[in-house]
Amino acid sequence: MKHIKQSLKIDRVKETQYTGGNICVTSCGKYLFCIYGTSVNVIDIQTGSTKHSLESEEEEVTCITLSPDDKHLITAHKNLLLKQWDNWGLFEETDTKKVTTKCTRTWKAIHTAPIHCMCFDSSSILLATGSSDYTVKVWDIQAQYCTHNLKGAQGIIRSIVFYPDIQSKQQLVTGAEDGKIRVYNLNNSQMVACLEGHFSTVTSLEYLHGDKLISSSRDKVLIIWNLESFTKLKTVPVYESIESILVDSRIEDNQNERFVITMGNDGLLKIWDTKKSKILYQQNEAESLRIQKRTENELEQVISFGIYNKKVNTLFLVTSDQMIVFVRVDSDLIRKMIDKEDLDESDGAKVFTHYKQYIGDHGEILDLQYCSQKQNLLAMATNSEFLKVYDLNTWDCRLLKGHTDLVICLAVYVDKNSSLSYLASSSKDNTIRLWSIDSELNTFECILVCRGHTQDVGALAFSHLGLQYLISGSIDTTIKSWKILIDKKNSQFKMDAQFTIKAHEKDINSVCVSANDKLIASGSSDKTAKVWDSSDGICLGVLRGHKRGVWCVQFSTVDQLLVTSSADGTIKLWSLGDFSCVKTFEGHSTSVLRVSFLNNGTQLISSASDGLVKLWNIKTNECVGTFDEHEDKVWALSGTKDETQFVSGGADGKLIVWKDVTDEMYEEELEKREEILLKEQELDNYLKEKKWKKALGLAIQLDKPFRCYEIIQEILLSNIGEDSGTKENKGRRDLERTFLKLRDDQIKSLLKYANDWNTNTKFCLIAQVVFELIMRNYPPEFLIDESNYEFAAKIIEQFLPYSERHFARLNKLSQQIMFLDFAWQNMKLEDKKIENK
Known part of the structure; x- marks a missing residue:
């Protein structure tokens, strides 16, 4: 029998994790750091969940950097403060909830404008910060002071790089928005060269073999420089604005300027032969991270930042719409291309493998639908023309391209006899698209596009008994029934409108x-x-x-x-x-x-x-x-078929996975009831054996005030006798000894119970006895110490008025008894007088 569902518990939450800017990855490749407003989120790359958050009360974070030894994370804030976090890694060994990661150092950056780029040297000791005030400052992290103030630039600093072996050569190179590259000698803080060649912002700098440097810019060229003679060696036109580059030595050791990977405005990864100045390979257009512009003034989606991690052989790409893409690089295939070996198209397609991507900010969620037999895939319609499909186990997100305007509504038909599912999506572009999803092969394909509505299509529904028809409703006030025709031999689909209703x-x-x-x-x-x-x-x-x-x-x-x-x-x-x-x-x-x-x-x-x-x-x-x-x-x-899990999403950008815990709640209640029954039986056994201390302690543990009252009453009435010719209530003495054996917290509970009993005339006698014995055997400090002063004051404040009322009632009752005795004596005298007569 199913219980009435009463309780839902949050199982997982997917919300905004990244709001833009650069990212950092630990050398082990397990954790990723990204900016979220005024804080930095630490994301577990395997699960996609936020492992920890480095929260700050300062203004927004402008950029972050991680030292090569992973010991120091530096955050630069809009209010010109720098923060150093040294104990962020504590959560790796302990429970995340128990860790309170704090900033170990905060200092003023001395800059007069926000910092846009930072870089550590190879020893993790020196930190360089580049700012909008056209200066670069170098900091000694260990000694905690500014070592250099480098001037000379005529634009915002956008890229910084230290010489790879800082011990052998004290050199720093910067790139700015004025298109010039400046080389500084850190021994004397002097600029030794200003390299001119670019005509736009210098976005990335990388050292090559020896004293060579390669630079990228938004002027669509790469330039290789000789830093001994400070001359230009080669210019490579790449025909797109470049934001980041990756040289061959970062991927494999002992490479000698064989290739460079560019990331830029086309949203494609390209491999360039630096010696022959020609392109070796570029991704297919289908793999491009660019979106089509809906208006001429709208920004395109481009790769804005890229960072490579050798440990996991992954290139982490950041796009301008806060998406983080994971790309695996096959260096063997790249080597084949360079050596002019045979390379077919199937191999070429695997040079770069997009194996995972996270959405930093998916915006407002308009619709959600489970879209696989195992119910591990979740389709999402957001304020985007992309249809997003999440893997709920890893939060990996697939973007399905096709619609040219915002996706509004979704409907799903799951084939029970196969791994196929069919997803219908409608959009503000007035079209309906039918997608085929194979959860085993992890393939997503648009198989049909239906046009017929004249305005936004905001409602969809599939037939249930088979993939027979699809119903659509639109802002144009019409409903259409689309008959689905399937040619199994040719694997072709067709949809015709059966009828249209206003x-x-x-x-x-x-x-x-x-x-x-x-x-x-x-x-x-x-x-x-x-x-x-x-x-x-x-x-x-x-x-x-x-x-x-x-x-x-x-x-x-x-x-x-x-x-x-x-x-x-x-x-x-x-x-x-x-x-x-x-x-x-x-x-x-x-x-x-x-x-x-x-x-x-x-x-x-x-x-x-x-x-x-x-x-x-x-x-x-x-x-x-x-x-x-x-x-x-x-x-x-939306919910799963077995109704054990639900998902909800809304305008706040939160995707919450709920778990039905009603059965667990009922089981816990049954366990509690069984435990209470056992303890009550144990309590009865203690009472039969007259183990007053254990019985009273168990009754207090079960929070049963009336049982405590009965036990105290039984103790008081258990032994009444005479000793040495004097009447003595042995029960009262037993009660006093029992109280002295109880813990302090149990005595306080009895005081609270006695305070409640004292409000009722029927139970006030026992309450007065309990209060008297406790006040007699415990010092005043027990009640008035700092930890429970308010508790004691409240108990006494409530106890005294009722006690005075009971005392007045007893005095009145005593007077009435005396009056009755007086009347009775007078009646007896009258009877004697009558007898004498």
Whole structure:
């Protein structure tokens, strides 16, 4: 028997991790550092999750750098402060939650403008910072002082590099926006040369074999320099603006200026022969990271930064839209190309392998759908023309290109007999695309493009009993039924419009198909929902009752019911028999954007524009759970087939994976009940054996004040006798001895219980005894120490008024007893007088 779902727990969260700027990778290749506003996130490259966050209260981080020995991470902030983090690696050996990584040093950069680039030397001792104030400063990290102030540039410093062996040659080279390269001698802080050759910003500098330097620029050329004679050796035209370069010595040792890899405005990796000044290889256009411009003034997506890690043989690329791409480099194939060996196209395609990519900021999430049989792939529509497909195990993201405007809505059909899934996506470009996804081969292919709507397509739904048809709804107020034709021999797909209906007066926000594929439902901004015959598009019923537009419609899979959610903050349940409203659920205070059936049609789950996700019990009409983790509208809500996992996404950019923990909660409750029963039995055993201390301690542990009262009462009444001719309450003495054996926290619990008992006339006697024994046997310091002063003051403050009231009541009762005794004595005297007469 399934329990009513009551509790959802966050399993994983994917939110904005990277907001732009350069990145750093540890030498072991396990962790990646990236800028997130005013902090730096440490990302586990294997899982894609944020392992730790180096948080700062300063202004935004402008750039970061990591020392070659991985010991020092330096962050430069917009308010001209530098911060040094030396203990960021503690989380590798301990629990992340217990680590409080702090900045070990903060100092003023002395610069008068923000720092844009930083670089460590090979010894991890010297740090160079380049700024918008046209200067470079060199810092000794160990001695903690500024060693050099290098001037002379006439533009913002964009690149810095130390001589590879800083011990043998004290040299530093800088590149600036004025297109000039300046060489400094660190022994005397003098500029020894100014190399002119570029006509735009110098973006990257790399030392070659010996005293040679290669530079890249946005003027679309590479230049090789001789740093002994300070002359230009060669100019290589590359026909694109270059942001980063990777020389052969970074990939393999003992290379001698054989090739250089360029990363730039085309979004493609290219290999250039530096000796022959020709291109050896470039990626296919299909692998380009560039997007098409929707307007002439819009920035293109380009590679803005690249860094190579030899340990994992991976080139980490950063694009201008905060995407981090992982590329594996095959140096053997590059060597074959250089040596003019035979290299077929299949081998050439594997020179660069894009094996993973992370989205730093995926923006507003509009729709989410599980799109694989194993339910490890999640398709996402965001405010982008790319369709994003996440692997939930690694957060690796595949971008499906095709739409030319923002993707709005998704629908999925999963083939139960194979590893294939079919994903339909609709966009503001008025088209619908059908994608084939093979989860085993990890292939994604667009197989169809449908055109027919005249405005944005905002709603999609597949048939359930087979890949027979697709329903679409648009802002143009029409619904279209697309028949899907499959030619299995030629593996060709075709979609034809069966019928088109002008369904509503305003935008259509949602469409759905019944479990038997016979009915279609639509919800619109005209405040109505309608039910249609799926075969011919005849309207069967109109559902009126919402005061504002309908955002979502869903059929029940087990009953003749339809649920709708609206901008009026309500959820309504409708009968498909007479199209009447059966129930109304009120609880959301804002627009309910998504709703669907759960737990064999006995429950509902909904999300709203206030960021809340709610669980409802249909039978009792009650909200059984509210979960507030989103900070803005929750546009998307989807669940797995077994309903053990849910995903939600919204305008705050958060993708939250929820886990149903209702069964675990029930199991925990059962375990607690069993444990309580065992302890209660143990308590009864202690009472029978008159082990008062253990019995009282266990009752306090179980937090049962009334059992404590009964135990104390039993102790007081257990032994009443006489000793040496004097009446003595032995039970009271036993109680006092029992109190002295209890811990301090248990005594304080008894004081709290006694305070509650004292408010009731029936239990006040025991309360007074407990208070008296504790006050008599424990010093005042026990109650008035610093740790529990407020507790003691509150207990005494509440105990005294009731005690005074009980004392007054007893005095009054004593007077009444004396009056009764006096009256009784007078009555006896009267009786004697009567007898004497």
